[in-house]
Amino acid sequence: MTRMVPHPLLSLGLLAMWLLLNGPSLGHALLGGAIALVAGWALSALEPERLRLRRPGAMLRLFGIVGLDIIRSNIAVAGLILTRDRKGKRRSGFVKVSLRLRDPAALAVLSIIVTATPGTAWLEYDPETGVLLLHVFDLVSEEDWQHLIRDRYEALLLEVFP
Amino acid sequence: MTATLMWGALTWAQFALAAAACLASWRILRGPRAQDRILGLDTLYVTVMLLFVVTGLRVGTSFFFEAALVIGLLGFVATVALAKFLIRGEVIE
Amino acid sequence: MIWMQNLPLWVALPAALLVVAGSTLTLLGTLGLVTLKSFYDRLHAPTLGTSWGTAAILLASMLVFGWTEGRLVLHELVIGIFVMVTTPVTLMLLGRAALYRDRGEGSAEVPEAPPEPAPAEQP
Structure with missing residues (x-):
């Protein structure tokens, strides 16, 4: 799970923004999800440390x-x-x-x-x-x-x- | 009744934002230093972006949002590049 | 304006108030940009427009379009978050640029630069 989605917060935020800009539909959800996942991988290649939020x-x-x-x-x-x-x-x-x-x-x-x-x-x-x-x-x-x-x-x- | 209310509010908003854009342009032209001009340019971008949103509200289409978003993006990139130039341009001199 | 004919009062009144408040705040901010005396004072003026000026106008737009389209319209949130996140970057860079230039000229107005860490010896 952590290897598939290294930055869950970033990926969720990107997906939400994609859907806000394009209007919610299944196709856009799939496309936006794919982009969000790839962006998460790209970021984990750039920055090894993960952001942790508490409370x-x-x-x-x-x-x-x-x-x-x-x-x-x-x-x-x-x-x-x-x-x-x-x-x-x-x-x-x-x-x-x-x-x-x-x-x-x-x-x-x-x-x-x-x-x-x-x-x-x-x-x-x-x-x-x-x-x-x-x-x-x-x-x-x-x-x-x-x-x-x-x-x-x-x-x-x-x-x-x- | 409500249309009149919204008409008044939107007209006021358009005049106020247009005046704000003029004031920001005055600061760009007047200076006195480069950082003042860049600050004025940044303000002008934000004001015009808001003017687009208000115009979109008046006309009733959401096309103006895309334009406003583009203006916002351009303004950010332009200001960052100019501010960076102020710091680095003098280092090279 | 015909498309606004049948807007109910509970949508129109808050939207109108928000639009007027937001644009007036932005106008006051630019008025400060023109009248204030020093650059560091003027650095504060545009934040009026980028904080509640933007937020109020975007909220009004969300309200009106949300009612006319019959669903929750959240487009404006993208612009709002974008402005919220980028303003600190631009203002911080501008402030640092001004500080750098003023220090370079030896202006007495600005505080001293923090002591530089000793540069590594070049062989």
Whole structure:
């Protein structure tokens, strides 16, 4: 089973996308399934390590938290742009956060979260020291942002990716 | 009644997105630096993609989705290539 | 617009609200792109359009086409996921490019580069 389908998540995702784009039918299910299988083999030739996910509950909670945060920061940034930066009182700046995460897939998810949220931008990550450089749109205190990244997102990501 | 509602919403959306595309183009033309222009181009791609989706909604066909998907793909590849060029082009100089 | 004549209100009202909200957010994002002063501030502006601007418009389209076609329409999900996954890559690369260029010019605005690992000795 593992040799036939080395990357079940990737193959399932590809099959789902194929069916979404072409409309569900038996022929497309067969064709998409074949393509998904071949893509799985190709990936296993490229990258020997398999991605393991634990605790789907924590992952769902992360999705919920991130969705809410994105809505909230959308409103906050839109308000800041409309009020002309609180009449010039807004200050932006760079924040350094040292991360405990080392797994590349987990870092990729964290980068999606940080960039998708308006108001924070991921600039640079140093794999030697694990220090992440962020740019924050509305910087009140650096410690708040370090706590936010470390406790709100990183802790959950550490649970999902062992 | 509902047709009028949707007509108003879609008209507003088309005007807003067209204005957004103009603002993004202004940033492309104005600069001042290369990274600003690329950021403007990326924004322009996303805005025009959304404009296509809204137009598809107005006309009632799903052909515009394929176009929107292609625009999204092209925008991604173009921006990545340009940003990469900013980093590497100066290394060679 | 004739094809929308018999759209029920419970579909049309949320769809209209979503379309207006999404396009307005995108417009505000580009307004920020024009008015904000520094490049790193402007880097935040397009994310308004790529997060909820895109999501709201795609949700509205799913709602309307789902009702008129009489089945669950999920085409838009592909665009949504695609935008969600590619935006971080482009913005991160642009941010790094800007950082690299500013450091190359010795700008005082940006933080120092992390210390380079010692290069291997060339014989």
